[in-house]
Structures are given as C-alpha cells and as structure tokens.
Amino acid sequence: MTDDKQKRAKAYWKENIKYLAILLAIWFVVSYGCGILFREELNQFRLGGFKLGFWFAQQGSIYVFVILIFVYVRLMNKLDKKYGFDE
Template sequence: MTNQEKAKAYWKENIRYVLILLAIWFLVSYGAGILFKDTLNQVKVGGFKLGFWFAQQGSMYVFVVLIFVYVRLMNKLDKKYGYDE
C-alpha cells in the first residue's frame, strides 16, 4: 500500500468515526432532550425528570465520554496505519 493510499484509507476511517460519534451525540442531545423528552420524563433521576436531566446534564456527560472514545479509536487507528509515535 502506498503512502497516498494509506493516507486516504486513514482519513476515510477517521471521518467515519467522527460521523458516527456526532450522530450519537445528536441523538442524545437533540433526541433525548427534545424529541423523546415526554417519554423520558416518566422516569425520575435524583428527583428530576429524565428528559430534563438529558437536556441539562446528560448530553454534556455523553459528549465528554465521546471525547475519550474518540481518543481511544484514534490511537488504535494511528497504530493500524503506522502513524503512532
């Protein structure tokens, strides 16, 4: 595999990871906080309705977790294509 082919494959896989993680974040922040809030509000967490919790706190927690997931995925991807240090 040439360097150019390796770079294209690397970025294709990287963009795929980014799109998947952004879709997850969108579903959690927009979906759980806005679209499905009425259904989620039937459950309470710490005295607050679950839809409210996702809108206020949950999406931020998921975003931070997704950052760590992205770092781990990118470290594996770097090793796979020989871009690790």
C-alpha cells in the same frame, strides 16, 4: 510522498471521518433526541429526583459528549497504530 503512503493516508482519513460521523450522530441523538424530541416519554422516569428528559437536556448530553471525547481518543490511538501514524 510514496504511492503506498498516500493510500494509507487516504484510508486513514476515510476511517477517521466514519468514526467522527458515528460519534457525532450519537451525540445528536442524545442531545437533540433525548433532550427535545423524546422528552415527554423520558420524563416518565426520574434520575436523581429530576425528570429524565430534563436531566438529558441539562446534563446528560454534556456527560455523553465528554465520554465520546474519550472514546474518540481511544479509537484514534488504535487507528494511528493500525496505519502506522503513531509516531
């Protein structure tokens, strides 16, 4: 592996890990924060007849996780093109 390719690969993985950390932090805040920590505050609102805190604990965090998967795929496709790994 050439030196330039190693530098690109290292930068690629550094950016990849940054994306993963950000997306997992978002998922943690939504699943743990909205479903457990902020449940009482969110329960003042209703979504589809259910208290919002309950909804996040039961379904909302799953929806956010699925959306984050699609966001990750999009980000990785852009990252692959940026570093020339889109074979």
